[in-house]
Amino acid sequence: xxxxxxxxxxxxxxxxxxxxxxxxxxxxxxxxxxxxxxxxxxxxxxxxxxxxxxxxxxxxxxxxxxxxxxxxxxxxxxxxxxxxxxxxxxxxxxxxxxxxxxxxxxxxxxxxxxxxxxxxxxxxxxxxxxxxxxxxxxxxxxxxxxxxxxxxxxxx
Amino acid sequence: xxxxxxxxxxxxxxxxxxxxxxxxxxxxxxxxxxxxxxxxxxxxxxxxxxxxxxxxxxxxxxxxxxxxxxxxxxxxxxxxxxxxxxxxxxxxxxxxxxxxxxxxxxxxxxxxxxxxxxxxxxxxxxxxxxxxxxxxxxxxxxxxxxxxxxxxxxxxxxxxxxxxxxxxxxxxxxxxxxxxxxxxxxxxxxxxxxxxxxxxxxxxxxxxxxxxxxxxxxxxxxxxxxxxxxxxxxxxxxxxxxxxxxxxxxxxxxxxxxxxxxxxxxxxxxxxxxxxxxxxxxxxxxxxxxxxxxxxxxxxxxxxxxxxxxxxxxxxxxxxxxxxxxxxxxxxxxxxxxxxxxxxxxxxxxxxxxxxxxxxxxxxxxxxxxxxxxxxxxxxxxxxxxxxxxxxxxxxxxxxxxxxxxxxxxxxxxxxxxx
Numbered sequence: 001x002x003x004x005x006x007x008x009x010x011x012x013x014x015x016x017x018x019x020x021x022x023x024x025x026x027x028x029x030x031x032x033x034x035x036x037x038x039x040x041x042x043x044x045x046x047x048x049x050x051x052x053x054x055x056x057x058x059x060x061x062x063x064x065x066x067x068x069x070x071x072x073x074x075x076x077x078x079x080x081x082x083x084x085x086x087x088x089x090x091x092x093x094x095x096x097x098x099x100x101x102x103x104x105x106x107x108x109x110x111x112x113x114x115x116x117x118x119x120x121x122x123x124x125x126x127x128x129x130x131x132x133x134x135x136x137x138x139x140x141x142x143x144x145x146x147x148x149x150x151x152x153x154x155x156x
Numbered sequence: 157x158x159x160x161x162x163x164x165x166x167x168x169x170x171x172x173x174x175x176x177x178x179x180x181x182x183x184x185x186x187x188x189x190x191x192x193x194x195x196x197x198x199x200x201x202x203x204x205x206x207x208x209x210x211x212x213x214x215x216x217x218x219x220x221x222x223x224x225x226x227x228x229x230x231x232x233x234x235x236x237x238x239x240x241x242x243x244x245x246x247x248x249x250x251x252x253x254x255x256x257x258x259x260x261x262x263x264x265x266x267x268x269x270x271x272x273x274x275x276x277x278x279x280x281x282x283x284x285x286x287x288x289x290x291x292x293x294x295x296x297x298x299x300x301x302x303x304x305x306x307x308x309x310x311x312x313x314x315x316x317x318x319x320x321x322x323x324x325x326x327x328x329x330x331x332x333x334x335x336x337x338x339x340x341x342x343x344x345x346x347x348x349x350x351x352x353x354x355x356x357x358x359x360x361x362x363x364x365x366x367x368x369x370x371x372x373x374x375x376x377x378x379x380x381x382x383x384x385x386x387x388x389x390x391x392x393x394x395x396x397x398x399x400x401x402x403x404x405x406x407x408x409x410x411x412x413x414x415x416x417x418x419x420x421x422x423x424x425x426x427x428x429x430x431x432x433x434x435x436x437x438x439x440x441x442x443x444x445x446x447x448x449x450x451x452x453x454x455x456x457x458x459x460x461x462x463x464x465x466x467x468x469x470x471x472x473x474x475x476x477x478x479x480x481x482x483x484x485x486x487x488x489x490x491x492x493x494x495x496x497x498x499x500x501x502x503x504x505x506x507x508x509x510x511x512x513x514x515x516x517x518x519x520x521x522x523x524x525x526x527x528x529x530x531x532x533x534x535x536x537x538x539x540x541x542x543x544x545x546x547x548x549x550x551x552x553x554x555x556x557x558x559x560x561x562x563x564x565x566x567x568x569x570x571x572x573x574x575x
Contacts, residue, residue, distance in 0.1 A: 040515065044355065052509050053509070054356060054515045059438050062438045069386070073387070074517065075381075147356075148514040150361055151358070
């Protein structure tokens with residue numbers, strides 16, 4: 001069972017990363033429950049219990065708004081990410097909910113080909129299991145570094 | 157030898173400002189290493205006040221925080237007398253950093269290299285093996301610890317903002333800020349207990365002055381930042397303006413809700429259909445709370461050379477600008493709440509924090525636009541920027557369609573740099 005949960009979450013997370021990296025940003029909010037929390041913060045803030053993040057949403061609608069804003073309003077140089085995810089570590093499972101932690105490594109590719117390590121860190125997740133699928137109730141993206149180069153447009 | 161000295165050989169000699177006035181800004185200012193070196197001496201270590209940290213970050217005796225004034229790493233501490241002190245984070249022995257951690261609590265500071273030790277005011281109080289071992293080695297008898305130490309900074313505080321200066325001749329902070337700026341800092345912070353909600357650094361791919369120009373440039377706001385326009389969140393009924401202090405170096409840009417016009421606009425809106433297809437799916441982001449006695453919803457305030465205090469609705473933050481060479485800048489954001497925030501108010505601050513920072517709906521563009529300029533001017537050091545919107549002066553104005561505060565920056569810059 002534990003193995004099944006780990007592979008289910010690995011599969012869902014692979015699809016999550018794929019939607020961002022392949023430019024299907026519109027699908028990204030669908031990985032979350034309607035009532036959800038998504039936050040991008042730093043390891044420094046997280047370890048000190050400081051609440052504010054780079055991005056904060058407490059509803060799927062706020063994630064939809066971020067996608068709309070990125071597509072229609074915000075100005076930034078065209079770029080893509082490539083996510084590399086570690087194996088999910090299943091912290092606990094309680095009924096239909098699973099807490100897990102997964103390392104990520106994100107490379108940013110600018111339109112001129114410049115390719116840099118953009119962010120590393122870990123996802124602190126709470127998933128709701130739904131049959132053969134799982135949706136995020138909470139994803140706290142804890143970036144190892146407190147430095148963000150230029151700007152953060154695409155989600156992590 | 158002296159007869160050979162010329163502008164080309166003298167490292168302290170800067171190129172001349174190309175023409176009188178403030179409406180043409182030469183691009184070599186953003187590229188030249190000599191300019192950068194002169195800025196370190198004349199601005200960051202000159203007779204000006206630079207932001208160090210929040211007093212709330214060092215509340216207790218022994219608390220310290222490391223920060224930066226230009227290239228110089230600086231330690232801010234609170235000693236047993238309750239006062240704040242600041243000194244260079246540079247061992248007087250061989251120059252190593254004294255404190256490696258960004259913050260902490262310490263009785264004293266000991267350099268890891270040879271254990272030279274400093275008290276919380278930056279005085280040298282210990283030198284390892286000073287008297288040698290078994291009568292051999294050690295410092296000469298003439299060595300006097302009082303003669304050695306990192307440079308100390310003057311420290312001044314206003315509303316919990318801590319500023320420092322390397323200069324002994326700097327005017328008092330209140331005088332530096334003047335009547336135009338001090339009260340508008342107090343408007344946001346006075347009588348309140350700030351708490352840090354979070355911090356992050358945005359690494360900007362451009363010279364620090366391009367960011368300061370951007371902060372002071374009220375002309376670009378509605379053009380580059382389209383979030384409010386796209387979601388039709390602009391209010392026709394806004395009034396605002398800019399304030400430029402007499403030195404030119406400090407500014408305030410603000411907008412406020414005009415209550416009567418708001419009422420009229422609400423009536424008018426009944427019959428107007430929107431042209432934009434976009435609406436926020438979750439508009440709670442902008443359902444802020446009444447925090448100030450006035451109707452000002454946005455106040456961007458800068459203190460020359462490198463400090464910004466912002467209020468964007470209920471998002472309060474300070475921005476410290478740290479140059480990292482001619483082509484790189486660190487923008488250190490500290491988000492602020494207040495001790496008496498209700499949980500609802502705190503949640504609103506967290507939500508509205510989406511407006512600012514590297515991922516900010518109304519600020520992410522500022523992270524890249526300086527880089528666009530830096531790259532655009534790469535082969536054009538002898539060309540000049542045109543800064544003429546709103547005329548040639550650097551005075552306060554009711555219109556924000558002006559570059560007056562950008563010209564103000566250059567006015568203060570030229571005065572401080574002797575350019």
